[in-house]
Amino acid sequence: VTLAQNGPVTLWARDPAHAAEMQQTRENTRRLPGISLPDSVTLTTGPVPKGDTPCLLAMPMQTLGGFLLEHAESLARRPLVACCKGMDLTTGLGPTGLIAQSCPTATPAILTGPSFARDIALGLPTALTLACGDDHTGQMLQRCLTTPTLRLYRSTDTLGAELGGALKNVIAIACGAVIGAGLGESARAALMTRGFAEMNRLAHALGAHPQTLAGLSGFGDLALTCTSDQSRNYRYGLSIGKGAGFDPSLTVEGSATARAVLARARALSLDMPITHAVTALVTGELHVAQAMDMLLSRPLKEE
Ligand SMILES: NC(=O)C1=CN([C@@H]2O[C@H](COP(=O)(O)OP(=O)(O)OC[C@H]3O[C@@H](n4cnc5c(N)ncnc54)[C@H](O)[C@@H]3O)[C@@H](O)[C@H]2O)C=CC1
């Protein structure tokens, strides 16, 4: 919706019936009700159109690998901008890592940072990170994808940018759980801060630039997602804390990502206690009180 201000946009959808419905109503009533699709958005379905124009890949993380393999021919030799946040359970890779593996002739990039889809579509001011290892392509993407209300900052650190977006969702589930369980805002601040330390520990071990985590894609998105009940990850955590049900059709990236991150951390002998606690919460191994006991009873250490 926001990119349509810059020129024509083709919106590809995998479900022909849904594409036809969006074409007719000019609205995505399932995912973004109340927002009109501008006239410059054209709906398409079937094979992804070939070409050399950038493609934005906006789908849940655990479906990205299958999508890349299925459409590899159409996606070759063009910039592919991942919009998803997470770590693939099968490979332990983030979105740009998966793109590099599955579409080796494409140029991987990632668009990430603090932003709710509805805020962007409503034209509310938003700032994001656009990371691309090839800075020439990154500059082109920054120009093409910036709109009057969406301001993009450029980076070449795709690994750091994608780790920030993946890891903040895990911490947001933890924050939702403590608020839902009535454990207080001081506990949430502690989780956000120690969660950020955990994010930095993994990012450093994997070779990300330390400054990237301090930017929009790391600290910025952590601040938004851990404090807003617009966030599905935070709301999922709230439901765990309250012992309430949660709509399973909603995309909650932090749940699978917590498990994928824990597996990578273990392989690197890294201590990630909050990720461990969130994994135990989402798999039902521990209740919130037990997870909190586990965190509080750890040996005392330097900050
Ligand atoms: N909604 C938001 O505010 C934001 C979402 N994101 C990220 O964007 C990614 C997608 O999230 P949302 O769009 O919110 O989820 P959503 O659940 O609203 O929509 C997911 C879309 O992906 C499609 N999809 C599902 N499986 C697919 C497959 N196998 N192949 C192709 N398409 C498939 C669905 O039909 C649906 O249109 C997530 O990684 C999320 O973290 C990032 C920033 C903001």
Ligand SMILES: O=C(CO)COP(=O)(O)O
């Ligand atoms: O990534 C987001 C905000 O930057 C969206 O958060 P949720 O996926 O938790 O809704």
